[in-house]
Amino acid sequence: MVDCVIKNWQGEEAGTASLDLRVAKEENAAHVVHRALVRQMNNARQGTVSTKTRSEVSGGGRKPWRQKGTGRARAGSNRSPLWRGGGVIFGPKPRDFSVKMNRKERRLALRTAFQSRVADLIVVEEFNSQLPRPKTKELVQAMARWGVIADDKVLLIVSARDENVYLSARNISNLKLISANNLNVYDLLAADKIVATASAITTIQEVYSDG
Template sequence: MVNCVVKNWQGEHSGETTLEMPIAKVENAEHIVHRALVRQLHNQRQGTASTKTRAEVRGGGRKPWRQKGTGRARAGSIRSPLWRGGGVIFGPKPKDYNLKMNRKERRLALRTAFISRVEDLIVVENFADQLSAPKTKEVVAALTRWGVTSEQKVLLIVTDISSDNLYLSVRNLPNVKLLKHDCLNIYDILYADKIVATSEAITKIQEVYCGE
């Protein structure tokens, strides 16, 4: 169990919340998190790259010139891989890169990764009502008050992203990614320098990802 300080919109301490999640054993933690990360990156690949072999390229049915007597190298087709416009040797073909991983393992890996970032976790009160209009400047100022610098990559976790004010205020910030509590993934958790989550999101995360 980890106790986290909750900050308000002004960056002041306003309370505490607890974060308690079952995680992988120390000797297995790195391995299972790595497997989950590799799976996510592989499953993002479309696998649609494709080239044509000499059998699939149009043309080349006629022998360019006779076998002997011309002084040139023998050639049987203008679509040879040695020719410009010819087929491709060992080129890519459509492939399924998807990797499978059990649901329980995926959740265990995500919980383990999230707990490993506790030192970089900043818990704040729900601040959606603080934005009466889309104001990127106000979000930047709030992040600064919470201890986040402009160069750091931030993962912002909330329970509701339907608010236009919050979405429009964040979307122009290149280093800030907004996620809903039930859309967490290994890559974003590990990639961010700082993780900012509302106290409601922390509660929801434990409800969603701790159940089997």
């Protein structure tokens, strides 16, 4: 169990929150998280790249020149992979890159990845009421009060999407807004700082509990 300080909109300490997640054993943690990361990145690949073999390239029905007597190399088709405009040898074809991983193992990897970022985790109070209208500048100033450096890549986790928060956050290039029930390993590991609301921490512990 880890106790985290909760900060209010002004950046002052306003309480504590407990983070209690069942994580992988230390000797297996890196392996489990790595498998989940590879799975996520592979599953994001479209796999639609395609090249044509010599049998699929148009043309090439006639022998370019006679077999002997020209002084040139033998050639049976101008669609040969050796020719410009010819087919491609062993080129990529459409394929499915997806990797399977058990649901329990995926959740274990997610909990382990989240717990490993506790040192970079900033827990804040709900701030929907502080943004009655979309205001990017106010959100940037609040993050500075919370201890986020301007160049930090930030992952902002909320319990549920609020339109004003979303509109305030979408123009910040180094900030990604995500709801607590849509967490993923890549975003957790890629961020320099993770800012989560207290209710998002509660949601994470409920949604990603053992199972």
